[in-house]
Amino acid sequence: KTRTAAEDHFLLQVPDDVAALLRESPGSMGVSFDDEQGVEGVRQATFRIGERTLPAKLIRSPTVIETHKSLDGKTFYKTGMVGQVLVVAHDEKDLPAGAESADGVTPPAARIRRRKWRKRAARNAKEVEQIELELEALLRGGPLKPEYDLVDEYKEVEIDDDGEEASVKDERSxxxxxxxxxxxxxxxxxxxxxxxxxxxxxxxxxxxxxxxxxxxxxxxxxxxxxxxxxxxxxxxxxxxxxxxxxxxxxxxxxxxxxxxxxxxxxxxxxxxxxxxxxxxxxxxxxxxxxxxxxxxxxxxxxxxxxxxxxxxxxxxxxxxxxxxxxxxxxxxxxx
Structure with missing residues (x-):
């Protein structure tokens, strides 16, 4: 019987000094997971590179990433889905506290869950219709014509017994x-x-x-x-x-x-x-x-x-x- 090989895909997030060691000798890396799962399915792990061991934690990713392989660089085959991140730190206190990462992989995915599911302001149907009409006017060519409002200003003055204007404080000239x-x-x-x-x-x-x-x-x-x-x-x-x-x-x-x-x-x-x-x-x-x-x-x-x-x-x-x-x-x- 032929046994199908299974692959586990996850992202690895390590400090900068550990990343330099991984580039030099990637085969010296090893990960061992604890048997007991933490709160909300969070798994604790131990990351090993050479003779050094560092604490690690497996958390969920807010986005889903597909992985592909290719034999000739032209045809690609989907091999799996990445939905977890293994975070490695020098100290266990530096590991994230939550069960899910706050950021995605790419810069546009920073704080993606907070931005995507944020509380949005209610939309006014009449305001939306007015904006659509103004956009149509702009697409026809040229800005909108300005509108003017005529405003009449009045000043109330006090007249004394002699018929002269009393002193009134007014900021206008x-x-x-x-x-x-x-x-x-x-x-x-x-x-x-x-x-x-x-x-x-x-x-x-x-x-x-x-x-x-x-x-x-x-x-x-x-x-x-x-x-x-x-x-x-x-x-x-x-x-x-x-x-x-x-x-x-x-x-x-x-x-x-x-x-x-x-x-x-x-x-x-x-x-x-x-x-x-x-x-x-x-x-x-x-x-x-x-x-x-x-x-x-x-x-x-x-x-x-x-x-x-x-x-x-x-x-x-x-x-x-x-x-x-x-x-x-x-x-x-x-x-």
Whole structure:
């Protein structure tokens, strides 16, 4: 009967000085395993090279390695699987404490079990879809178009009894504050004007019905520029002698000046928000253009997204048309 020879394959990890001796005389090496197995199947061993004996320990490898043999250097035959490592040290205290090695054989396999089975963050489906769309836009050629947000800055100042501006701590420079106030006036967000470099604020309060006959309202003047036509509106002077709160503007409008500006300011704010929303939708629609390398699934997803954006764009266009009509009626004095 022919007896098949059995081969045991394991990796040998030795100190540097022992490795130099092994290269000189590999036949002088010997390993003897203890009969008793340790905790979790760990086997203690004794490594012998020449007349020296060193403690050793057989532990598991976190990866599986195949071994092959060849007779002509062209055809290779698989001879076994390596799944254990024999670690040799000068002192028994230097041997690993666990039953499995922390590192694999190659550098990419360092700490492989800790890295592969680490706790991963949860993925957001919407964020993944957005990243896919941005990647498609980049593959079509060119970076994404930048997006801008318009931010209005305001500064609140305290006015003393003499009408002068009180000392207010502000980190911004005076030029930035004046530019912010000019922007505020241009957008029609305040009923204030500058005179001789000093900021003053006037409040126009229409008198209410039911006040006493001897009460008189104080006339105030306000000035603002519109954001679209950039034309200066006429100063409205509100005067009341009988306490009924009826005002007459210099341009012939019957609406109180402060109320008109409040309504115009609200309309301009809604117009800016709707315009920014429309521009954002158009930019997003421009990104959803399939290229030659786009697969069928991605094309369907991009088409569905474009359909939703087209519906949103239609609603925003209708809202802009309505707001522009209301603003035109307000400026023309139509009630």
């Amino acid at each position: 005076r030029s930035e504050i004046e530019a912010t106030q000019k922007l505020t006036l241009r957008l029609g967000r305040a009923t204030s004007s500058t005179s001789n470099g000093a900021e003053s604020r006037a409040e126009a309060e229409p008198s209410e019905e039911g006040e006493e006959d001897d009460s008189k309202s104080i006339g105030h003047t306000s000035e603002a520029l519109t954001s679209e036509s950039e034309a200066e509106s006429q100063n409205a002077v509100v005067q009341s002698d009988d306490g009924e709160g009826q005002g007459e503007a210099a341009g012939g409008a019957r609406l109180p000046h402060s109320a008109m500006h409040d309504e115009e300011s609200a309309l301009l704010t809604e117009l800016r928000a709707a315009t920014a929303k429309r521009d954002g939708i158009q930019v997003e629609m421009s990104r959803l253009q399939p290229s030659a390398v786009t697969n069928r699934l991605m094309r369907e997803r991009m088409q569905a997204k474009r359909s939703q954006l087209e519906q949103q764009l239609g609603h925003v266009e209708g809202e802009l048309h309505t707001l522009n009509a209301r603003l035109a009626d307000l400026r023309s004095g139509v009630p």
